[in-house]
Amino acid sequence: xxxxxxxxxxxxxxxxxxxxxxxxxxxxxxxxxxxxxxxxxxxxxxxxxxxxxxxxxxxxxxxxxxxxxxxxxxxxxxxxxxxxxxxxxxxxxxxxxxxxxxxxxxxxxxxxxxxxxxxxxxxxxxxxxxxxxxxxxxxxxxxxxxxxxxxxxxxxxxxxxxxxxxxxxxxxxxxxxxxxxxxxxxxxxxxxxxxxxxxxxxxxxxxxxxxxxxxxxxxxxxxxxxxxxxxxxxxxxxxxxxxxxxxxxxxxxxxxxxxxxxxxxxxxxxxxxxxxxxxxxxxxxxxxxxxxxxxxxxxxxxxxxxxxxxxxxxxxxxxxxxxxxxxxxxxxxxxxxxxxxxxxxxxxxxxxxxxxxxxxxxxxxxxxxxxxxxxxxxxxxxxx
Numbered sequence: 001x002x003x004x005x006x007x008x009x010x011x012x013x014x015x016x017x018x019x020x021x022x023x024x025x026x027x028x029x030x031x032x033x034x035x036x037x038x039x040x041x042x043x044x045x046x047x048x049x050x051x052x053x054x055x056x057x058x059x060x061x062x063x064x065x066x067x068x069x070x071x072x073x074x075x076x077x078x079x080x081x082x083x084x085x086x087x088x089x090x091x092x093x094x095x096x097x098x099x100x101x102x103x104x105x106x107x108x109x110x111x112x113x114x115x116x117x118x119x120x121x122x123x124x125x126x127x128x129x130x131x132x133x134x135x136x137x138x139x140x141x142x143x144x145x146x147x148x149x150x151x152x153x154x155x156x157x158x159x160x161x162x163x164x165x166x167x168x169x170x171x172x173x174x175x176x177x178x179x180x181x182x183x184x185x186x187x188x189x190x191x192x193x194x195x196x197x198x199x200x201x202x203x204x205x206x207x208x209x210x211x212x213x214x215x216x217x218x219x220x221x222x223x224x225x226x227x228x229x230x231x232x233x234x235x236x237x238x239x240x241x242x243x244x245x246x247x248x249x250x251x252x253x254x255x256x257x258x259x260x261x262x263x264x265x266x267x268x269x270x271x272x273x274x275x276x277x278x279x280x281x282x283x284x285x286x287x288x289x290x291x292x293x294x295x296x297x298x299x300x301x302x303x304x305x306x307x308x309x310x311x312x313x314x315x316x317x318x319x320x321x322x323x324x325x326x327x328x329x330x331x332x333x334x335x336x337x338x339x340x341x342x343x344x345x346x347x348x349x350x351x352x353x354x355x356x357x358x359x360x361x362x363x364x365x366x367x368x369x370x371x372x373x374x375x376x377x378x379x380x381x382x383x384x
Contacts, residue, residue, distance in 0.1 A: 065225040080136035082106040088115035090146035090283035097233035103349030110234030115149035119263025238331035254297040272312040298322035
């Protein structure tokens with residue numbers, strides 16, 4: 001038999017064997033327990049998206065969806081903004097960019113995520129935006145937080161794993177993989193990759209739709225989060241109502257850890273290096289928890305932040321840091337309802353308007369009043 005004919009027969013035999021082997025694999029894989037989680041998890045395990053050779057086996061949690069799509073939109077859809085919000089879920093659910101844009105005439109986007117990401121992660125998101133738009137910086141960055149975020153220390157940050165997860169999604173598991181494309185590293189994005197979808201359909205192990213379209217308890221699906229955050233410029237409405245404990249939750253206690261302060265100062269430094277104004281704010285508290293001790297604690301926080309911001313002339317600490325809203329404005333102790341968010345955003349219009357003049361009327365920075373020791377209109381303290 002000629003050599004060419006022998007080689008041809010060998011190719012046919014190996015092809016047939018490969019086809020049979022593939023059929024065996026297909027028949028054994030459908031039993032794999034792919035999961036469509038119905039309830040959100042409170043924390044993301046650091047190594048969650050690095051097991052099974054990088055294949056996703058479960059529905060993204062609500063936290064993952066929020067971080068995923070805020071960052072994805074930042075990298076793909078967010079045009080240069082004039083006012084930029086960064087912060088935790090109290091900012092995410094309390095600041096409506098559309099209201100601020102209508103009231104100030106300034107393009108506004110909310111890049112807030114969740115408190116478990118920590119101020120370090122929020123500072124990284126701000127840096128990601130500033131790096132993406134090096135020639136068109138915002139006029140103002142608003143750092144907006146709730147008490148639980150300030151109280152997180154490195155041990156808790158490491159235990160929850162959200163911050164480490166973000167860094168791995170964006171830069172790879174180690175510095176040597178930092179050249180990886182950020183979009184390819186973000187978790188939910190993998191569910192939409194053509195190769196992933198084709199493989200799951202071929203093997204019969206899963207369909208893409210259940211993983212990204214399943215509602216997670218009372219919260220929307222991953223796909224709904226994607227669409228919502230894009231349509232609202234980053235605002236995510238709180239759907240829960242009147243979930244205020246009779247006894248004040250421990251998370252209302254104000255405490256600033258050194259690790260949280262480190263992330264806040266990173267934001268101070270990033271904006272200062274680019275001559276961008278930054279104002280630091282805290283979210284309102286419900287009236288039912290009003291107590292004299294809070295006045296003392298918030299004044300102490302203002303003093304600490306003022307001292308930390310002293311090297312950065314662009315930084316303003318909003319005064320007063322402590323604000324109260326009526327109980328009906330809250331869905332949870334740190335999340336405002338839609339009506340509460342509208343009221344809060346209207347107040348922010350006044351605060352922002354005292355710092356930044358709309359582009360069409362831009363006449364330079366608002367001068368400080370010597371009679372108020374450097375305070376600007378609207379109650380902001382300009383740090384010298």
